[in-house]
Amino acid sequence: MSMAPILEVRGLRKQFGGSIVLNGVNLAVEEASVHGLIGPNGAGKTTFFNVINGIYPPSAGTVTFRRRDITGLSMSRIARAGIGRTFQIARVFREMSVLENMLVPAIELGLSGRAARAKAEQLLDLVRLSHLARSPAIEISGGQQKLLEFARVLMIEPSLVLLDEPFNGISPILCEKLIQVILALRQEKGLTFLLISHEVPHLSQLCSRLTVLAAGQEIADGTPESVRHDPRVIEAYLGQAEAAV
Ligand SMILES: Nc1ncnc2c1ncn2[C@@H]1O[C@H](COP(=O)(O)OP(=O)(O)OP(=O)(O)O)[C@@H](O)[C@H]1O
Numbered sequence: 001m002s003m004a005p006i007l008e009v010r011g012l013r014k015q016f017g018g019s020i021v022l023n024g025v026n027l028a029v030e031e032a033s034v035h036g037l038i039g040p041n042g043a044g045k046t047t048f049f050n051v052i053n054g055i056y057p058p059s060a061g062t063v064t065f066r067r068r069d070i071t072g073l074s075m076s077r078i079a080r081a082g083i084g085r086t087f088q089i090a091r092v093f094r095e096m097s098v099l100e101n102m103l104v105p106a107i108e109l110g111l112s113g114r115a116a117r118a119k120a121e122q123l124l125d126l127v128r129l130s131h132l133a134r135s136p137a138i139e140i141s142g143g144q145q146k147l148l149e150f151a152r153v154l155m156i157e158p159s160l161v162l163l164d165e166p167f168n169g170i171s172p173i174l175c176e177k178l179i180q181v182i183l184a185l186r187q188e189k190g191l192t193f194l195l196i197s198h199e200v201p202h203l204s205q206l207c208s209r210l211t212v213l214a215a216g217q218e219i220a221d222g223t224p225e226s227v228r229h230d231p232r233v234i235e236a237y238l239g240q241a242e243a244a245v
């Protein structure tokens with residue numbers, strides 16, 4: 001018998017004024033899996049993350065995380081419950097150094113200086129940013145800022161990490177490194193990832209399962225191979241300049 005999903009979303013709706021962005025999304029993420037969320041531009045993927053991690057309350061529907069109803073909780077409570085999140089355009093503290101950025105979540109969690117610093121240095125090493133530890137975050141590239149944000153989210157030791165287009169702006173070598181890091185964290189620490197990406201080869205390498213969102217609804221769910229050949233998915237991408245599937 002399989003375990004209950006770590007994250008279960010049912011009937012999730014989000015409406016801004018008259019515009020319905022999420023129209024009853026259902027999604028279940030298995031623990032210790034890498035689950036992909038794909039779909040054309042404007043499908044509602046980022047909004048889905050924004051509702052799950054508490055930036056916006058949903059208009060309707062439920063979010064259950066580790067069997068606990070977290071629907072409508074604040075962002076900080078959801079983070080403390082164990083959901084980490086990165087942004088499509090990295091959000092870093094631009095005036096702080098790379099290392100100081102890493103220490104912000106540690107301060108929030110009340111970790112001791114020495115332990116936090118050791119952990120921060122180890123994580124920076126993991127994403128190959130150690131040599132930039134003292135640089136102001138504003139001086140590193142957009143791709144490096146994304147890696148910094150990824151490393152920073154691991155400081156809170158989340159059990160589920162939501163990654164919004166983590167490979168955008170990152171060099172091929174670092175992309176490959178990031179893929180290996182994600183797979184190792186899943187394998188060795190049982191971390192679960194839900195990630196948005198348009199990069200089909202990366203998704204195939206990482207994900208056991210994909211959910212396809214189009215116009216605020218999930219239109220397909222399955223292995224990367226099955227989703228790719230699904231006529232509804234092909235149709236959803238028609239007319240989109242940046243054909244992703
Ligand atoms: N705060 C908001 N107020 C009003 N409309 C919003 C808001 N946030 C998102 N939207 C709208 O919701 C729709 C979906 O946007 P979203 O950013 O979730 O799409 P996406 O699937 O992440 O697209 P992309 O692949 O381009 O990142 C868009 O039409 C967007 O304008």
Ligand SMILES: [Mg+2]
Nearest residue numbers: 045046047088
């Ligand atoms: Mg988006």
